[in-house]
Amino acid sequence: MFDRITSKLILAVAIVAIILIGVFSYLIVGSHHRELISRVEHSAVQLSETIKSSTRYDMLLNRREDLHRIIDTVGNQDGIEKVRILNKEGAIIYSRDSESVGTMVDKQAEACYVCHAEDLPLERLSIPDRTRIFETNGVRNLGIINPIYNEPSCWEADCHAHAPTQKVLGVLDVTMSLAEVDDQILASGRKILLLLVTAIFLTGVTIWLFVQRLIGRPVSELVKATNAVAAGDLSYKLEVRGEDEIGQLARSFNDMTERLSEAQRQIQQSDRLASLGRLAAGIAHEINNPLTGVLTYSSFLLKRSAEGSETREDLETIVRETKRCRDIVKGLLDFARRVPSVDGEVSANAVIERAVKIVRNQLSFDNILVSSPSAEEDIVFWANENQILQVLINLLMNSADAIGEAGGSITVETRLDREGDREHVEIDVVDTGKGIEPENLGQVFDPFFTTKVKRGTGLGLAVAWAIVEKHGGTISVESTPDRGTKFSVRLPRDREPAPFLKGEQTR
Amino acid sequence: MSALDILFVEDEPVVVLAARKVLEPEGLTLVAAGDGEGARESLRQHEYRAVLLDLMIPGVAGMELLEDMTAQHPDLPVIVTTGYATAGKIVAAFKAGGFDFLPKPFDDDELLSVVRRVLRYRDRGGRTVAEAVEVERESGEVRSLGSHSWARLGDDGMATVGVTRAVVESLAGPLRARLPGLGDETVQGVAFAALESPASGSCRIWAPLSGRVVESNPSLDSGCEPVVTDPLGSGWLARVAPWNWQEERNELTVR
Numbered sequence: 001m002f003d004r005i006t007s008k009l010i011l012a013v014a015i016v017a018i019i020l021i022g023v024f025s026y027l028i029v030g031s032h033h034r035e036l037i038s039r040v041e042h043s044a045v046q047l048s049e050t051i052k053s054s055t056r057y058d059m060l061l062n063r064r065e066d067l068h069r070i071i072d073t074v075g076n077q078d079g080i081e082k083v084r085i086l087n088k089e090g091a092i093i094y095s096r097d098s099e100s101v102g103t104m105v106d107k108q109a110e111a112c113y114v115c116h117a118e119d120l121p122l123e124r125l126s127i128p129d130r131t132r133i134f135e136t137n138g139v140r141n142l143g144i145i146n147p148i149y150n151e152p153s154c155w156e157a158d159c160h161a162h163a164p165t166q167k168v169l170g171v172l173d174v175t176m177s178l179a180e181v182d183d184q185i186l187a188s189g190r191k192i193l194l195l196l197v198t199a200i201f202l203t204g205v206t207i208w209l210f211v212q213r214l215i216g217r218p219v220s221e222l223v224k225a226t227n228a229v230a231a232g233d234l235s236y237k238l239e240v241r242g243e244d245e246i247g248q249l250a251r252s253f254n255d256m257t258e259r260l261s262e263a264q265r266q267i268q269q270s271d272r273l274a275s276l277g278r279l280a281a282g283i284a285h286e287i288n289n290p291l292t293g294v295l296t297y298s299s300f301l302l303k304r305s306a307e308g309s310e311t312r313e314d315l316e317t318i319v320r321e322t323k324r325c326r327d328i329v330k331g332l333l334d335f336a337r338r339v340p341s342v343d344g345e346v347s348a349n350a351v352i353e354r355a356v357k358i359v360r361n362q363l364s365f366d367n368i369l370v371s372s373p374s375a376e377e378d379i380v381f382w383a384n385e386n387q388i389l390q391v392l393i394n395l396l397m398n399s400a401d402a403i404g405e406a407g408g409s410i411t412v413e414t415r416l417d418r419e420g421d422r423e424h425v426e427i428d429v430v431d432t433g434k435g436i437e438p439e440n441l442g443q444v445f446d447p448f449f450t451t452k453v454k455r456g457t458g459l460g461l462a463v464a465w466a467i468v469e470k471h472g473g474t475i476s477v478e479s480t481p482d483r484g485t486k487f488s489v490r491l492p493r494d495r496e497p498a499p500f501l502k503g504e505q506t507r
Numbered sequence: 508m509s510a511l512d513i514l515f516v517e518d519e520p521v522v523v524l525a526a527r528k529v530l531e532p533e534g535l536t537l538v539a540a541g542d543g544e545g546a547r548e549s550l551r552q553h554e555y556r557a558v559l560l561d562l563m564i565p566g567v568a569g570m571e572l573l574e575d576m577t578a579q580h581p582d583l584p585v586i587v588t589t590g591y592a593t594a595g596k597i598v599a600a601f602k603a604g605g606f607d608f609l610p611k612p613f614d615d616d617e618l619l620s621v622v623r624r625v626l627r628y629r630d631r632g633g634r635t636v637a638e639a640v641e642v643e644r645e646s647g648e649v650r651s652l653g654s655h656s657w658a659r660l661g662d663d664g665m666a667t668v669g670v671t672r673a674v675v676e677s678l679a680g681p682l683r684a685r686l687p688g689l690g691d692e693t694v695q696g697v698a699f700a701a702l703e704s705p706a707s708g709s710c711r712i713w714a715p716l717s718g719r720v721v722e723s724n725p726s727l728d729s730g731c732e733p734v735v736t737d738p739l740g741s742g743w744l745a746r747v748a749p750w751n752w753q754e755e756r757n758e759l760t761v762r
Contacts, residue, residue, distance in 0.1 A: 108668035281591055288590030291612035299614040300529050307513055326612050333593055357582070358690070386692070386719070386750060 005219070008205045017200050025192040033189055040142050041131050048146040060161045061149075061253065062159040065095075072096060075174075081141055082175035085148075088168060111239045133178065140178040145171050205287045215332065218246045225253060234261035239418040262474070270469055271326045276447050276462075280332040287329055295322045331459055348425060349416045355392035356412075359400065367407030368400060370437055372415045380427045381493045387467040388491075391475075393462040395429040395487050402433025404483060416493070423493035424473075430488055435481040444477055464489075510554040512536045514623060516546040516572070517561045517588075522611075526559070529615045530622060543567025548577070555583060557625045559609070562589040562596065570603055577604030580645050584625045588613070594696030596715055601653030606673070608713065614723055618706030627675035627707075636706040649739075650759035652695075652715040657739065658759065660752060665721060668693075670702070670712055671742040675735055682731035686723035691749055693718055695755050700744050702731065716755050718747035 051074050058066040075083035075096045084095040090105045148169045155164040160171055184253045221238060226237040234257050238250040296319040305312040309494045352372050392412075399410045408431065415426040436444060447462040468475045473491035512535040517523050523539040538553070540546040543566040549555075558576060562569030569589070576585055584606035589596060592610035600608055606628070609621050609676075651657040654673040654699050658666045685701040693699040698711035723745045726733055734742035749755070 101595075284592075285590040286610040289519040289732070292590075293525050295523075295612045295614045296525035296529055296618065299616065300525070303615070322612070323614075425529055 006208050007217055009211055014200045017203060018196065021192070021196045021199060025196070026191075029185060029189055029192065033181075033185050036184060037142070037178070040176060040178065040181055041144070042129065042174045044142055044144040044174055045146075047074065047080070047176075048144050048172055051174070052146055052148065060157050061235060062157070062161060068094060074476060079177050079180065080174065082143075082173065084173040085170055085288045086173060087382055088166065093170065111295070117489070132347055140182055141175050143173065144377075145173050147171050150228055174327055190287055203248060214244075214388060215242055215246065218250065222249065222253065225257075229257055229260070234333055236418075261478075266469070267272050270464060271445065276332075284329055284333050287325070292320060293324055293420045295319065295326065297321060310349060341382050345380050346383045346388055347378055348382050348427065349373055349375065351385055351388050352392060352412050352414070352427070355389055355396055358389075358393055361398040367405070368411040369411065370396075371411045373412065377414060379414050379416050379425050379493075380492060383471055383491060385468075387470070387497075391464040391467050391489060392429070394425070394464040395489075398460060399431035399485070402431055404434065408432035408484075417490070425491050425493050427489045427491075429489075430484065430486045432484040435485055436477070436479040437481055441477060441479060445475070480487050510556050511538055512556050512626065513538070513559055514546065514549055514553075514555045514557075515559045516543075516564055518542060518559075518564045519558070522561075524732055526618060529618050530617045533619065536625075542567070543572050546572060547575075549664075550580065557606075557622070558583060558584050558585045559622070560587050560598070560605075562661055563585060563591065565584040570599060573600065573603045573605060576605065582629075584629055586621055586625055590675050591726055592694050594694055596696075598652065598696040601713070602654075602758060603654050605653060607655065607677075610634045615707055620710065624677035624710060627679060628673060631676050648756075648761075650715070650756055650761055652713060652759055656712055656715045658747075660749070664748070666718065666747045666749045666752065667742075667743045668715055668745050668747055670734065670738050672710070672738050674702070674710065675742075676706060677707075678702060678710060680704055680726070680731075680735065682707075684724075684731050684734065684736060684744065685709075686727065687720045689720060689722070691720045693720060693745075695758065702734070710753045714743065716747060718749040720745050721748050722746040740758055 001273045017051040020132075024184055033075050051071060054074075055067050055070050056071065058064075063440070071094060072081075077166050084092055084097050084100075090099050092105065095101050105321060126325065130146065131142060133140060133142050148171065150162055150164070150166045150169050152164075154162050154169060155166075157385050218241070223237050225238050236257060238253050240254070267447050297317050302312065302315040302319055305315055338361055349372065349384040356370055356372060396410065396412075403410070409429045410432075411428075413428045413430070415428075417426055440449075445461050445465040449461075465475055468489055471491050473489060475487065475489050477485060513530065515523055515526055515537055517526075517539060518541045519713075523537075527537050527539075527680040529552065529705070537548060538555075541547050544562055546560075546564075547572060550558075560569065560573060560576070562573075564572075568704050569587075573585060576583065586609055587600040588611055590607040590611040597608050597610075606625055607621055609617065632691040649657055649659045651671060654671055656668060656670050656674070658668045660666050681704055683703050685703060687693065687699050691699070693714040693716065695714055695717045697714055699714040701709050702712065703709045724733070724743050726741065727744070731742075733740075734744075736742065
């Protein structure tokens, strides 16, 4: 179902989505994390300050039970792990965990190192430096230390517990659990992962649908068409949908198959003519010997038969019909004979004018109006003038026959086609004759194909075809029955001397 | 031993029978040879006045046999015939020394006419092909299609064409010329004119070059006297604008 191009596209899009959403999520989760931590930090500082200020009075009066009660009450709130008070020597003088009271903390430990750098006495400490995050039993904690500074009221109190020279009397250490914060971060991470998977899935499906519709199907149709053409079906046509690149591709494909099938038609015609040439040689040799026998005997007998006898009439028929056979075979040989070749610059108008003049002499043109191109439209091209003249004569005679007694017009038009890598001269011979039936259109250039009742050998258009082909050109026909026919001759303007063509013409 | 009239080199029995049927009532003797070896053998054993040679016979390439015959028997005129008479073959046959060409299928008149002409030519002294065309004294290059027709390229690029004395000598008067019309096409090796007389029948003139006829000799309208008296000069037949002289001249014999 997923063809290769679709899967590749989806993979590419997925990679881009993963990178984009991943970076984005990393930044979001990071800032979310920082915000949550700073909120916990803030509340820890507040808590720490609350404990310090609410115990101040009891401390001044050295009422230790009251002090303990306040700390216990505050410290029993959710999320608070530890509340401890250390004296300046590091001895725990109060803790919710009463067992540790009286023990010393290690001043080298990480928590203490912040203040007691290199064993120096505790000095003033900025708020961010008071906090630390550490892990116990797989749960992250935030610790905050709050120094209790010496004040005149402390050393002036009745208990005289502290000397005025002391700067710091002790430290209030509060530890809060980060479990809740970590849970929140994990949850938002999961949400983002879900979002990522959903996004990739949805984009994948969307791309698949689009690709399938816009590329996959047309491409597979194109593949099918290419296979059909490769298998020889040149009539295969692609449906052209839209003007996008795929549409243009389909259009070019159709154009290509059209040209291919035209080229194939030309090649087939050329093959037919070549085999006709070989056939002519065979036929001429095989048929002319028996025809010689028939013709010699019958003409010999004809002279010796009695004047006015029935035999004489029969012999006359035999001689006449045998001579007709001879002319047919001779026509074949003339068709296969070498054509004298001399190429040069040909004026389209001049050669058309000559052809019209010659045809006028041979046929009754009284009822046919012939229009030729005007003088300023002349095109000069490189060709064998006599052969081109022959082509035009054959086309004009064909048109005149198609028009017949009824009368009509023949229009000869010339055009210069500058498209493509070579310039081409196009000469159209358009008549208003009886036209050609669609089923006969494919055969008009075949030797001996004729619809004329009396006149013509059926070689005229085949000869025209062969000459145009020798010039590297093409000849095509369009016709509507009862409306008329258009023959279009298309010749390269500057003829490239192809060696094999030259060889053929000079025998 | 007197010479036999015709050696017919032909492998098709019906053609030999038909030829015999036509020629024997005229008092002409005809011997047939069915292949190249038979032909050579006959020429060794007998003297003939003329040969009628089919180019497509078993055992030998007809053109080679023709060349051999004209080389070994320079006084023996050969009429070449074939069922596959392309212009190229006709030109090659004249080049190889053939006296005339008779394309198949022919009728009795055509056969009789060409045989009579070749015998008349031989009996009048029958110069060999090499002698058949005299050197022209006028300017321009003269070349001939065997001993049959000639073309001379003038300074204006137009070619004058005519027949050789050999053709004239083969004909018996009074002649009438059938000449091509203005604008007609000539193709080297294709008949473009004819010389006719009641006694000789119609003699096709094979064109020595391809081109378009620009003029036919107006002095021949009233009779063919110039052709008979001066076939290489005032008896020219037509003037032709050549299409491809540079290539076609190679097929012609230099005079």
